[in-house]
Amino acid sequence: MNHYFKKIRVVSPEQKLDKVVNLWLKDGIIKYCSAKDTEIDKNTTVIPSEKFVASPGFFDMHVHLREPGDEQKEDVLTGCESAANGGFTGICCMPNTVPAIDHPTVVEFIKGKAKDNIVDVNISAAITIKREGKYLAPMLELNDYGVAFFTDDGKAVQNSNIMKRAFEYAGSKDLLLSQHCEDELMTEGFSMNEGMVSTKLGLKGYPSVAEEVILTRDIILAEYCGNRRYHAQHISTAGSVNIIRKAKDKGLRVTCEVAPHHFSLPDTLIESYDTNFKMNPPLRTEKDIEALKEGLADGTIDCIASDHAPHTLYEKEVEYEKAPNGIIGLETSLGISMSYLVNTGLLTINQLIEKMSVNPRKILGLQKIIIKESEKANLTIFAPNEDWIVDTDLFKSKSRNTPYNGMKLKGKPRFVINNNKIYCSNL
Amino acid sequence: MPEETLSHPYLLSSEDLNYDDILKIFKKAKYFMDNIQSVKKFDDLKGVTVGLAFFESSTRTKLSFELSAKRLSADVFSFQSSSSSLSKGESLLDTLRTIEAMEVQVFIVRHQNSGVPVFLQKNTSGIVINAGDGKHEHPTQALLDAFTLHRRFKKIDGLKVCIIGDILHSRVARSNVNTLKTLGAELAFCSPGTLLPRELNVWNVNIIDELDDAVDWADVVMVLRLQRERMDSGLIPSVKEFSKYYGITFKHFTKKPELVLLHPGPVNYGIELDYLLSSYPNVLIQTQVKHGVFIRMALLSLLAKNLGH
Numbered sequence: 001m002n003h004y005f006k007k008i009r010v011v012s013p014e015q016k017l018d019k020v021v022n023l024w025l026k027d028g029i030i031k032y033c034s035a036k037d038t039e040i041d042k043n044t045t046v047i048p049s050e051k052f053v054a055s056p057g058f059f060d061m062h063v064h065l066r067e068p069g070d071e072q073k074e075d076v077l078t079g080c081e082s083a084a085n086g087g088f089t090g091i092c093c094m095p096n097t098v099p100a101i102d103h104p105t106v107v108e109f110i111k112g113k114a115k116d117n118i119v120d121v122n123i124s125a126a127i128t129i130k131r132e133g134k135y136l137a138p139m140l141e142l143n144d145y146g147v148a149f150f151t152d153d154g155k156a157v158q159n160s161n162i163m164k165r166a167f168e169y170a171g172s173k174d175l176l177l178s179q180h181c182e183d184e185l186m187t188e189g190f191s192m193n194e195g196m197v198s199t200k201l202g203l204k205g206y207p208s209v210a211e212e213v214i215l216t217r218d219i220i221l222a223e224y225c226g227n228r229r230y231h232a233q234h235i236s237t238a239g240s241v242n243i244i245r246k247a248k249d250k251g252l253r254v255t256c257e258v259a260p261h262h263f264s265l266p267d268t269l270i271e272s273y274d275t276n277f278k279m280n281p282p283l284r285t286e287k288d289i290e291a292l293k294e295g296l297a298d299g300t301i302d303c304i305a306s307d308h309a310p311h312t313l314y315e316k317e318v319e320y321e322k323a324p325n326g327i328i329g330l331e332t333s334l335g336i337s338m339s340y341l342v343n344t345g346l347l348t349i350n351q352l353i354e355k356m357s358v359n360p361r362k363i364l365g366l367q368k369i370i371i372k373e374s375e376k377a378n379l380t381i382f383a384p385n386e387d388w389i390v391d392t393d394l395f396k397s398k399s400r401n402t403p404y405n406g407m408k409l410k411g412k413p414r415f416v417i418n419n420n421k422i423y424c425s426n427l
Numbered sequence: 428m429p430e431e432t433l434s435h436p437y438l439l440s441s442e443d444l445n446y447d448d449i450l451k452i453f454k455k456a457k458y459f460m461d462n463i464q465s466v467k468k469f470d471d472l473k474g475v476t477v478g479l480a481f482f483e484s485s486t487r488t489k490l491s492f493e494l495s496a497k498r499l500s501a502d503v504f505s506f507q508s509s510s511s512s513l514s515k516g517e518s519l520l521d522t523l524r525t526i527e528a529m530e531v532q533v534f535i536v537r538h539q540n541s542g543v544p545v546f547l548q549k550n551t552s553g554i555v556i557n558a559g560d561g562k563h564e565h566p567t568q569a570l571l572d573a574f575t576l577h578r579r580f581k582k583i584d585g586l587k588v589c590i591i592g593d594i595l596h597s598r599v600a601r602s603n604v605n606t607l608k609t610l611g612a613e614l615a616f617c618s619p620g621t622l623l624p625r626e627l628n629v630w631n632v633n634i635i636d637e638l639d640d641a642v643d644w645a646d647v648v649m650v651l652r653l654q655r656e657r658m659d660s661g662l663i664p665s666v667k668e669f670s671k672y673y674g675i676t677f678k679h680f681t682k683k684p685e686l687v688l689l690h691p692g693p694v695n696y697g698i699e700l701d702y703l704l705s706s707y708p709n710v711l712i713q714t715q716v717k718h719g720v721f722i723r724m725a726l727l728s729l730l731a732k733n734l735g736h
Contacts, residue, residue: 191541199624202541202562202601207625273542317520319540321561 001422002026004040005381008049012056012371013350014358023054025377028420033373051385055353056369057089057378057418060330061360062153062233062257062305065091065121068109069098074310074398076113076121079330082308082397083119084423086331087380087413090120092364094153095131102126102137104145111146118421122364124149127166127177133157139170148365151178153233154280156214158184163218167225176363178231179218181240182281186210191321193267193282201270203321206282208237215240219247219254231363232256234307236281238291245300255363257305260329260336263292265403275316275323276403279309296355297346303359304352306333310399328397331427332390332404334382338411342384349384381415388412394426431455436733438556438726439544441566441605449609453574455725456718463498463721471728472501478531479505481558482519482538487692487716488558488568492535495723499731501533523547532734533727536560541598554730562596567726568691569602571719573610575711576647578718579687584611589641592651592673592699593622595662599691600651604630617641619673621662638672642679647687650675650699666698676701680709689715 005023010033012018024032024040032038040046060083066074074082076093083091093110095101101110107123114121125142129135131152139150150170156179157163163179170177187206192198194205215232222230232244235256247254267283277283295301309326316323337356341347347355357380361368369378390407392400413425431451435443444452459469477496481489489505496503506526517525519538526534533554536544541561548555559565576583588607594600594616604614608630615633616623617640627634635641642648653669663669674697680686688700688710696702704710 194625196626196629199626199629200601202560202564202598204562205625273545314518317518319519319538319546320542321540 001028001420002041002044003422004044004046005049005052005054006046008381009053010055010371011053011349011353013354014368015370015372017371018350025417028377030371030373030375030377033371049381051383052381052414053349053384054371054379054381056357056371056380057416058087058334058356058380059090059360059366060088060306060308060333061092061303061364062259063091063093063308063330064096064310064326065093065110066310067097067113068106072312072398076110077117078396078398079308080114080117080119080121082328082330082395084416085396085413085425085427087334087382087416087425088119088330089378089380089416089418090122090361090366092122092124092149095124095126095151096154100126100131102129102131104141107142107145107147116419118416118418118423120418122149122366123147124151124153124178126150127152127157128162131155133159133162136162136166136169139175140173143173143175149176149178151180151233153180156180156182156184160217160221164221164225167221167228171226171228174229176229176231178233179214180233181211181214181218181235183210183213186213190282191278192270193284195267195285197267197270203270206280208239208284208288211235211237211281212239212243215243219243219252222254223252227253229253234259234262234281234305235301236262236284236288236292238288241291241295241300245295248300255302257303258292258296258301259305259307260333260340261327261403263289263296264336264340269403273320274403275318275320276327276401278320278323278325279307279327280325293341293346296341301355302363303355304333304337305360306330310397311401313400316401327401327403328395328399329402331395331397332402332409334413335388335390335409335411336404338384339409343410377417379417380413381417383412383414385410386412388427431729432732433729436730437548437554438566438730439548440557440564441569441602444566444606444609446609449570449573449606451729452570452722452725453577455728456574456721459724460721468498468500469724469728470500472496472499472731475501475533475731475734476531477501477503477533477535477727478526479503480526480534480536481506482508482536482543483559485537485559487719488537491716491719492558492723495720495727499724499727501727519543520550523550527551527553533731554733556726556730559598561598563598564602565598566602566606567719567723568599569606570726571715571722572603572649572689572691573606574718574722575689575715576687579711580646583607586612586647587615587645588612588647588649589615589617589635589645590649590651591617591638591641591675593653593657594618594651595622595624596654596657597651603649604632615641615644617673619663619669622657642683642686645686647689648675649689652691652693653695653699670698674699674701675704677703680704680707685709687711692716
């Protein structure tokens with residue numbers, strides 16, 4: 001795979017790099033990266049790239065690959081192809097599989113499936129056995145198999161004492177604990193955000209405080225146990241942004257992510273009872289959206305993660321209250337973020353790259369990507385100003401549960417390059 | 428003269444009806460009411476197949492719709508979820524397609540989940556009428572309630588109506604708020620804090636904390652049924668306490684004899700309403716039931732004009 005991207009804008013915030021160059025990739029290595037022209041060999045494809053940006057490969061730290069156990073929704077290979085199509089060279093998969101990722105055998109199984117893929121698959125594991133919130137998973141052994149990120153994703157650890165123990169236990173290796181913040185006693189039977197729209201639609205509400213109570217508790221525990229590392233998954237409320245901001249000001253080692261649907265879609269859309277607006281945490285209000293955007297702009301929110309959650313059509317085409325939570329996001333995450341954050345002037349392209357590549361890698365302790373000659377090429381190439389219309393027929397995911405089908409976006413993934421492979425997005 | 432129709436070819440929520448629609452329905456209901464003795468059976472729905480798809484149990488609403496459709500000469504068949512393939516795991520959408528394949532044109536739907544009529548209307552070319560969906564809406568109940576008040580007071584504009592009890596779980600309350608507001612009524616809620624929805628400013632209603640104050644304020648009280656499971660789920664301390672602070676008794680009528688009371692039924696006598704009141708002239712529960720049939724005949728007749736037969 002030899003390619004010559006002519007006149008491409010290269011942006012790498014960690015290197016303070018932002019310039020137009022000719023970028024030659026040869027045998028998976030950056031052979032040449034300079035503003036001047038150079039002689040290239042015959043078997044190199046030249047790609048005119050005036051309208052493209054090349055950045056360190058994007059990383060989505062919240063993906064449900066569904067394998068093992070729910071292969072009718074997604075599997076490791078389709079999930080990876082979906083990631084590549086959406087502009088990601090790396091993902092972190094969540095442990096809510098069947099069986100759950102709470103033992104090295106499951107880790108090894110997934111690693112085997114993801115071997116030699118263009119997309120690097122990082123694996124998170126459960127904090128507790130079977131994600132039941134009762135007994136700690138073998139975190140030290142899992143760490144020996146490469147897991148450094150633990151979460152009972154989708155089912156927050158409810159018992160404060162277990163969570164305290166988890167912080168104490170993970171402390172010996174400074175492992176990262178992460179939670180989907182939800183006080184389940186407050187959200188039982190929920191279908192959407194508790195507020196004006198749930199009042200009108202007669203759907204049971206999930207109050208913003210159900211997220212904030214667990215988030216606050218966990219931060220208190222992390223601090224109490226010796227300022228442990230903690231990552232809040234997909235925060236969705238204005239209150240959560242404030243809680244994280246205060247914790248960071250205090251010097252606590254707290255990070256968080258936001259999902260594109262939470263900063264682009266308000267809960268008023270649920271008036272259609274379209275189950276593609278149903279997820280957990282639920283869509284919130286305009287006020288929350290504003291606070292999330294503010295948190296993204298001021299750095300309170302570290303990264304954007306899609307919470308890619310595939311479900312089959314027949315599971316979603318049901319009564320709203322009976323539909324499973326979640327939407328797919330890998331193939332729209334970049335486009336939504338460009339359209340709602342960068343092309344509106346809220347973030348610069350540099351800031352977006354920090355949130356979609358640099359920060360997630362940093363939080364997970366992954367190797368830094370450097371764009372310079374003789375380094376390995378791990379790149380996302382996208383067209384920041386290209387208009388396109390989301391068409392789920394072109395998706396590589398097995399599932400189609402997205403509310404964005406037919407939506408016009410500005411900013412489109414074009415290529416990903418990693419592990420001596422190139423993938424051209426068909427979106 | 429062009430035939431009168433409504434602004435939407437279905438009735439999924441009370442928001443589908445504007446002021447003119449409601450008055451058209453009232454006018455037609457009055458017509459049926461005035462002529463039922465002489466005509467007995469009308470032919471507005473001749474050749475139309477009406478399916479009563481009741482996925483949740485119901486007595487009065489189902490009987491009322493069935494009778495309405497039959498008095499308009501429709502072919503009516505009913506569908507019980509307990510005896511259907513739903514209990515064998517068939518999806519709601521499949522059930523709809525199955526019924527539709529039998530050339531049913533009008534679906535009258537009652538379901539325990541909010542939003543099901545919207546979901547079904549998106550998936551059928553027939554007409555869907557919401558006969559009560561979860562905690563969302565029960566638009567024909569609101570129509571018959573408003574019709575009852577309209578006949579009693581001659582006009583609803585400026586009328587003060589207080590809805591009392593479990594607002595949070597009530598589809599009747601939600602529909603009545605919309606319909607009565609469209610007609611110009613002023614509304615209030617009186618309810619324990621745990622049975623009130625959040626962010627009530629969506630409706631712009633008054634909240635009256637004390638029942639005595641609510642009765643003082645109101646021309647009409649609309650008393651809702653208290654489901655016993657609300658106590659089991661811990662939303663109220665006990666039925667006894669609810670009854671003491673939110674139950675309507677004779678003393679309210681002694682203080683204000685002109686007060687008018689509506690209740691969508693079925694009534695829990697002794698909880699939200701004193702049994703002694705069941706035959707009090709201003710307690711209009713039976714009138715509501717009677718009006719229900721004419722309102723539903725009017726609605727079916729006006730909507731059926733969209734079928735183009």
